[in-house]
Amino acid sequence: MNNLYNGKEEIVRSREKEENSSKQTKIDADMHKINENKTVKDNGDALSEATTSTSMKESKVIPVLFKVEVPNDWDTEEAIKAIEIMRTSNTDKDIKIKSYSLDDLQVIADIIKKRLTKQIIKKFIKKIVKGIQPDTTENKPIQVSVLVPEQLTMKLTTQKEKIIKGSSHTIKCEISGIPKPNKIWWMKDGLERKGEDSASLVFDEFQPTDEGCYICYAKNAAGTSESDPLSLICLEKPTVLLHSEELQIIKGSNHIIKCSVSGKPIPNTLSWKKRINKDDTTVDLTEAKYAGGTVDSPSLTIKDFDMSDEGTYTCQAINEAGEGCSEDLLLLCIEKLALKLTTQKEKIIKGSSHTIECKISGIPKPNQIWWMKDNVKRKGRDLASLVFKEFQLSDEGCYICYATNAAGTSKSGELTLECIGW
CATH class of the missing domain: 2.60.40.10 (Immunoglobulins)
Structure with missing residues (x-):
């Protein structure tokens, strides 16, 4: 009950006595027992029965709610003051005002009586009405209801x-x-x-x-x-995390995209997508090329990785709370370089110019090229072609070309150069 006034509040000074005590106020006391929806009866009502259960030698305090309904044009504050005066100065041995509320002028009173009669209630109601409108020049209806407190x-x-x-x-x-x-x-x-x-x-x-x-x-x-009791359960949308040891996958190798999935409840659906040039395609996990990628085994294995497997991969999980999607993971296919010399042995006339060339293929292109002669690295420009302006006897030997890219280092076969005509 909001804004409840109790005995601790400052006592409002008593009003002056009524100048015209002969004035009568119309009292419309409609007394109801709310929880039974029955009219209170003389001597035989529920309140009477409740009080007679106590020994005649004992007093039993019963809280009763009086709901006072006054005309809309009345000053509520003045009515509250009147009830406060009654509460603090009440000498009634049978009924004591315990507290009251600003809401609807509801008054809770303690009934201190072995047997509550309608006469006692009417007497108390008259006091309430008289206290609220002592100086009224005209009769105005006030409805007072007596309500038995009911269990909430x-x-x-x-x-x-x-x-x-x-x-x-x-x-x-x-x-x-x-x-x-x-x-x-x-x-x-x-x-x-x-x-x-x-x-x-x-x-x-x-x-x-x-x-x-x-x-x-x-x-x-x-x-x-x-x-x-009400049980509250927190659901969490799936969280999907992808991890790959390498983002550039060597052609022909098997590659695993590690995937971890969490959520509450555990996701019941898991799917994979691959995007190439802004076009999304669903990964068909039934193909022999793939393994895993399911709810029970979320990590995805791509077998014999090749150029057709390049793309941006995402994983999506769904549970009762909704769906969650991983961040994009871009995988590229790379292949080791292939180095090829046209011959295995060549004879070059002393003093003549000569060029040997190594053909290199593979993705990505080499980021480093060098030549070895008799297991010693030749100094100079890193090119797939080796140029001799004037071939000399000192240029004779066994030559091998090396090249490196993201897939690793590769080398050509051996080429033996022999100087003649000296």
Whole structure:
């Protein structure tokens, strides 16, 4: 119950006595027992039965809610002051005003009586009405209802909810009963959540730490009530990570794209795509060329890698929370260089010019070329052609050409050059 005034508040000074005590106010007292929806009866109502269960020698305090409905044009603050005066100065031995609310002028009173009769209730209601409008020049209807406090009913819409990690979410407990609750709190896994005092529990960004069993509690004059438990489960979209030891794959080799997949629940679908020139194609995992690439074995093996396997690879996983996709992984096909000399032996006339050439093929092109003569590296330009302007006897020997690219180093066969005519 919001804005509840209690005995700790400053006592409002008593109003002056009515100048015209003969004025009558029309009292429309419609007394209901809300939880049974029955009219309170003289001496035989539920309140009477509740009080007679106590020994005649003992007094039993029963909280009763009086709901006061006044005309719309009345000054609510003045009415509140009048009730406060009644509460602080009340000498009634049977009924004491315990507290009241600004909302709808609801008054909770403690009934201190072995047997509650309609006459006692009417007497108390007249005091309320007289206190609210002592100086009224004309009769205005005031409706006062006597309500038996009822146990609050707590209802959550579901017993289990699945929430995607990072999303906003609200759970709400529907609370009904009279009077309204004066305290609301939530428990998660048996521990009270601090700072939560409304029937709605808001998560701005739901996290795995928010998972658990939630119960809403509320308290009113009839006691404390609780909702059924609600289990909240955090779902996480799949996270897919790809890793390759090499991005340039040697032609003819088997290559593994390592793939790790996580998510809650575990993804139930996994697929691969390859993009070439902005065109995506689905990798057909049923082909003999591939192995793995499934939920149970997410890493993908590409057998006998060749130029047709070049492209940008991505992996996509799907679970109940949604889908997740890896970053792009570009694989290129490379091949070792092939070096070929036209002959294995040549005779060159002394003093003549001569050129030997090595034909090199492979992808990518060589980034380094050099020649060896009798296992000693020749100094000079790194070219596939070796030029002798004036062949000399000292140029005789066994020549081999070497070249390097991303796939490694390759060499040609041996070429023997012999100097003649000297």
